[in-house]
Amino acid sequence: MANLQSKTLFFTTSPRTPLKMIPEIKMLIDNFQGKEWNRKTQIEFAKKLAEDKDFEGKGSQKNMDFSSRDRINRAPKSLGFVDLKPNISITDPGRILLSGKRTEEILLRQLLKFQLPSPYHKETAKTNGLFKVKPYLEIFRLIYELGTISFDELMIFGMQLTDYREFDNIVEQIKSFRRMRTYFKGSYRNFRGEYLLKEIEKIYQSDIDEGQIKIRESRDESLKKFVKTKSSNLRDYADACFRYLRATGLVEISQRGRSLSITPEKRADVEYFLNVLDREPVYVKDEKKYKEYLFDSNLPKLYSDNTEILCAEIKETTSDTIDLSDKTIDDLKDILEKVRKEQKEKLLNIQINEIKDYKKYSEVMTTFKDIKSKDLYDIPLMLEWNVWRAMTMIDGGNIKANLKFDDKGQPMSTAPGNMADIVCDYGEFGVAVEVTMQSGQRQYEMEGEPVSRHLAKLKQEQGKDTYCMFIAPTINPSCIAYFYTLHKTNIAFYGGVSIIVPIELNLFIQMVEQSYQADYVPDPGQIREIFEFSKEQAEKSSDENEWYSGIKDRILNWL
Numbered sequence: 001m002a003n004l005q006s007k008t009l010f011f012t013t014s015p016r017t018p019l020k021m022i023p024e025i026k027m028l029i030d031n032f033q034g035k036e037w038n039r040k041t042q043i044e045f046a047k048k049l050a051e052d053k054d055f056e057g058k059g060s061q062k063n064m065d066f067s068s069r070d071r072i073n074r075a076p077k078s079l080g081f082v083d084l085k086p087n088i089s090i091t092d093p094g095r096i097l098l099s100g101k102r103t104e105e106i107l108l109r110q111l112l113k114f115q116l117p118s119p120y121h122k123e124t125a126k127t128n129g130l131f132k133v134k135p136y137l138e139i140f141r142l143i144y145e146l147g148t149i150s151f152d153e154l155m156i157f158g159m160q161l162t163d164y165r166e167f168d169n170i171v172e173q174i175k176s177f178r179r180m181r182t183y184f185k186g187s188y189r190n191f192r193g194e195y196l197l198k199e200i201e202k203i204y205q206s207d208i209d210e211g212q213i214k215i216r217e218s219r220d221e222s223l224k225k226f227v228k229t230k231s232s233n234l235r236d237y238a239d240a241c242f243r244y245l246r247a248t249g250l251v252e253i254s255q256r257g258r259s260l261s262i263t264p265e266k267r268a269d270v271e272y273f274l275n276v277l278d279r280e281p282v283y284v285k286d287e288k289k290y291k292e293y294l295f296d297s298n299l300p301k302l303y304s305d306n307t308e309i310l311c312a313e314i315k316e317t318t319s320d321t322i323d324l325s326d327k328t329i330d331d332l333k334d335i336l337e338k339v340r341k342e343q344k345e346k347l348l349n350i351q352i353n354e355i356k357d358y359k360k361y362s363e364v365m366t367t368f369k370d371i372k373s374k375d376l377y378d379i380p381l382m383l384e385w386n387v388w389r390a391m392t393m394i395d396g397g398n399i400k401a402n403l404k405f406d407d408k409g410q411p412m413s414t415a416p417g418n419m420a421d422i423v424c425d426y427g428e429f430g431v432a433v434e435v436t437m438q439s440g441q442r443q444y445e446m447e448g449e450p451v452s453r454h455l456a457k458l459k460q461e462q463g464k465d466t467y468c469m470f471i472a473p474t475i476n477p478s479c480i481a482y483f484y485t486l487h488k489t490n491i492a493f494y495g496g497v498s499i500i501v502p503i504e505l506n507l508f509i510q511m512v513e514q515s516y517q518a519d520y521v522p523d524p525g526q527i528r529e530i531f532e533f534s535k536e537q538a539e540k541s542s543d544e545n546e547w548y549s550g551i552k553d554r555i556l557n558w559l
Contacts, residue, residue, distance in 0.1 A: 002073070004117060004127045007203055008159040009135050010233075011240040012075040017413045018107055018247045019404065025076050026098055027052065029090045037084040042068035078120055079110040080294035092297040102337060104249040105302070111136040111244060112273060112300055116162070119287035132163045132281060139241060141274055143251060145171055148261040151377065152192055153177065155238035156199050164279045200230050242377075247413065249406060255376040265407070272303035305329060310336060317343055340407055347409035352399075355392045361516050364389050368509050372473070380437050383505075385411040387435050387471055388422050390508070394515035395522050397426040420454040420468075426524035430466040431531075432458045437473065444478035452486055452498050459495040467531040468500040475502040480548050487538035487547075501534045502548065507555055514559050522559060530558055 015021055031048055035041050046064035049071075076082045081094035090098070096106045116131040117123045123131060138161050143149050149158065157173050160166075177195060184191040204226075207213060213226035242260060245251050250266045253259070262270050277300055283290035293299060304310060310332035311324050318339040324332065354360055367376075367386045376382045381403075388401035400423045402415035415421045420432035434451045436443060447470070455468040470483065479502055486498035503511075515522050533554045534547075541547035 002121050003124045004121050004131055005124060007127065007130065007162075008234065009116070009133070009162055009237065009241075010159075011135065011237045011244065012078060013236050013240045014070050014074050016240060017243050018075065019103070019413060019416065021075050021081065022098060022100075023052075023416075023418070024049065024071055025081055025090070025094060028072060028076075028082065028088065029094075029098075032088045033090065034087050036086070037072075037088050039065045041088070045072070079107075079114060080291075081110065083291065083295065091295040093295065096297055102333060104247065105304070105333075106297065107244075108248040108250065109297065109300060109302065110294075111248065112277060113294055115281040117281060117284050119284065119290045130162050132165065133161060134164070134277075134279060134281065135161070136241075136245065137273070137277060137279065138164050138167060139245065140250070140270055141167065142171070142174075143245075143260055144262055144270055144274060146174060148254075148257075148259045149174070150257065150259040151238060151242065152196075152258070154241065154260075155234045156192075156196055158241075159234050159237060160199070160203065196231055196234075197227060200227050200234075204230065243413070249412075252406070252408075252410070253377060255378065255382055256370065258377040263406075269303040273300065276301070304333065307332065314339060344405060344407055344409060348405065351409055352392055355389050356396075358393060358516060360389060361393065364393065364512070365509070368505070372505070380435075381411055381414050383437060384414050384421050384435050387433060387508070390512045391422060391424060391433060394512055395426075395524055395527055397424045397431075397524055397527075399424050418454075418457075420458055423458060424527075425462070426527065429464055429524075429528055430458060430462045431527065432466065432468040433471065434468065435471045439472065439474050440476060441478060443472060443476040444482065447472075448479055448482050451500060452494050455498055455500065456494040467528075468498070470500055470502045471505060471508050472502070473505045475504055475548075477544075481544045484538060484541075484544035484547050487535060497535075499531050499535055501531060501551060503555060504552075507552060511555060511558055518559055526558060530554060 015024075027048060028045060032041055032045060042065035045068045049068075072082065072084070076094070077084055079093075080091055081097055083089045083091055093106050093110055097103060112134065114136055115134045121131075123129070139149075139154070139158055142154075142158055142161070146153075153174050157170050157177065160173075161170050180195075181188065181191055201208060204213075208223065208226075213223055214221045215225055215229045242253070245260065246253055250263055250270055251260045252263045254261070283293060298305075304313075307329055310329065314322065314324065314332065314336050317336065320339075322335065324335070327335070351360075355364075364386060367382060368390075370376050371379055371383050371386065385401065385403060388399060388403070391397075392399040401411075402419050402421060402423065404412045406412045421435050422433035424431040424433060432455050434447065434454065436447050438446050451468060451470055455466065459466040470479070483498075483500040483502055486494070486500060488497070490496050491498070530551075534551055537547050537550040537554075541550065
C-alpha cells in the first residue's frame with residue numbers, strides 16, 4: 001500500500017514500456033510464487049534479476065529491496081497483474097499478459113481500472129479529497145475531446161486532472177494555452193517555460209508559502225531547484241502515460257508534432273468505454289472487493305466483447321471467406337488477431353519493397369536529419385526504425401527489425417532487451433545491428449556487454465559466421481577499446497572472437513548516401529568485407545585508436 005503524496009497525477013515509470021514487465025513478472029512467479037513479499041524475498045528477487053543474462057540495467061545495489069519494490073509494486077501490482085498479499089501469486093490478467101495473447105486488450109482493461117484513490121493508493125491528510133479519478137480513462141477522454149493532445153499539454157495540464165469533475169476546466173485551460181500561444185511573440189520554448197513555471201507555482205502554492213520546498217537527497221533548498229524537480233517529475237509521468245497509452249494500440253503518435261490522437265480505426269472502441277464506464281473510483285475502502293474487480297480479466301467490458309462487431313471487423317479486414325457461425329467470442333478474437341497480423345505483414349512487405357527500390361530514400365534521410373536535430377518525440381525508437389529501413393535499402397539481405405509495429409506497420413516500441421535490435425540474414429553470414437542514443441561512459445555501461453551477448457546469441461541461432469554493427473551518434477572511447485579487445489580475444493561464452501564494428505551515425509548516413517549514388521546495387525559481399533577488414537585491422541594495429549581510424553577510412557570507401 002502506498003500513500004498519495006503527489007499533488008498531480010502520476011503514472012508508472014518503471015518499466016518505461018509495459019511489455020518489459022513480462023519477463024520480470026515471469027521471473028517473480030517462476031521463483032517466488034507462494035512466498036511472502038518481504039525484504040528478504042525482495043533482495044533475493046533483485047539478485048535473481050541481476051544474474052539473468054537477458055536483464056539490462058543494474059538497479060540499486062545499495063537498496064536492493066527498494067529496487068525490487070520499484071519494479072513490482074508499481075506497474076505489475078498496481079495494474080493487477082500480480083497479487084503480493086498474503087503471498088506472491090499471478091492473477092488472471094497476469095496469466096494472459098504472460099501468454100502473449102492479445103496483450104493490447106488485457107493491458108487496456110487493466111489501465112482503465114487503475115484509479116486514485118484505491119486500497120493500493122490511500123490519501124493522506126495532505127491530499128485528502130484531492131483525488132477522485134481513473135487517470136488513463138480521463139486522459140483517453142482528453143485526447144478524444146480535443147482531437148489531439150501534445151506532450152507539453154499533457155505534462156502541464158493533463159497531470160492536474162486529479163478529479164474527473166475538473167475535466168471541463170482542464171479542457172478550457174488547454175484551449176486557452178493554445179490561443180495564448182498564437183499571440184506570443186517570442187519562441188515557443190520561452191512561452192512553454194513561462195507557462196510551466198506559472199502552473200507549478202499554482203499547484204504547489206501552499207508548499208511554497210510554508211517554505212516546504214526542500215527536495216529529498218538534495219542540499220539545494222532553493223525555489224529554483226524545487227521547480228526544476230517538479231518539472232522533471234511531470235515530464236517523466238507524461239512520458240510514461242504516452243508510452244502506456246500507445247501500447248494499447250488505440251492511439252497513434254505524431255513524432256514531429258509530439259502529440260497523441262485516437263487511431264481512426266479504433267475510434268468506436270474508445271467512444272464505447274468513454275460512454276459506458278463509471279468515472280468514480282470503486283471499492284476505495286474495501287481491498288477484498290477491489291481485488292476481485294481488479295483481477296477479473298473480463299472487466300471492464302469493451303467494444304470488442306460483442307459477437308456481431310467482431311464478425312463485422314473480421315469481414316472488413318480479410319477478403320477470405322470464413323465460416324463464423326459457430327464461433328465463440330474468444331474464437332472470433334483469435335481469428336481477428338490472426339487476420340490483422342497477416343494484414344500487418346502485407347503492409348510491411350509493401351514498405352520493404354518500396355525501401356529496396358529507394359522510393360523511401362528522401363524520407364529516410366529526412367528522418368536521420370530530424371534524429372540528429374532531436375526534432376522527434378521518441379528518438380531511440382525512430383533511430384532503430386530508420387536504421388532498419390536504411391539497412392534494408394543498401395543491400396539484398398533479409399533484414400528484420402525486432403521492433404513492435406502497430407496495425408499500420410508503424411513503430412510502437414523498441415526491441416526487447418534480450419535480442420539484437422536488427423537481424424540481417426545474408427545467406428552465407430549474418431549481421432546483428434545495435435543502435436543507441438547513449439553517449440559518454442553510460443554508453444559503455446549500458447550497451448557494451450549486452451551487445452556482445454546479443455551477438456553470441458545470434459551466432460548460436462544462425463550457426464554461421466555472424467558479425468555486429470554498433471551505431472551511435474558518437475562512439476565512446478571505452479566502447480572502442482572493448483570492441484577492439486573482443487576482436488583479439490577468444491571467449492567461449494561469446495562463441496569465440498566477436499567482430500563488432502562501431503560506426504558513428506554520420507558515417508553510417510554516408511554509407512547510405514553512397515549506396516544511393518552508386519550506379520549498381522551493392523551486394524552482401526561488400527557488407528562482409530567491412531567486417532573482414534575490421535578483423536585484419538585489429539591484428540595489425542598497435543592499439544584501438546589505430547584500429548578505429550582504419551575502420552572509418554574503410555567505411556568511407558565501402559563501395
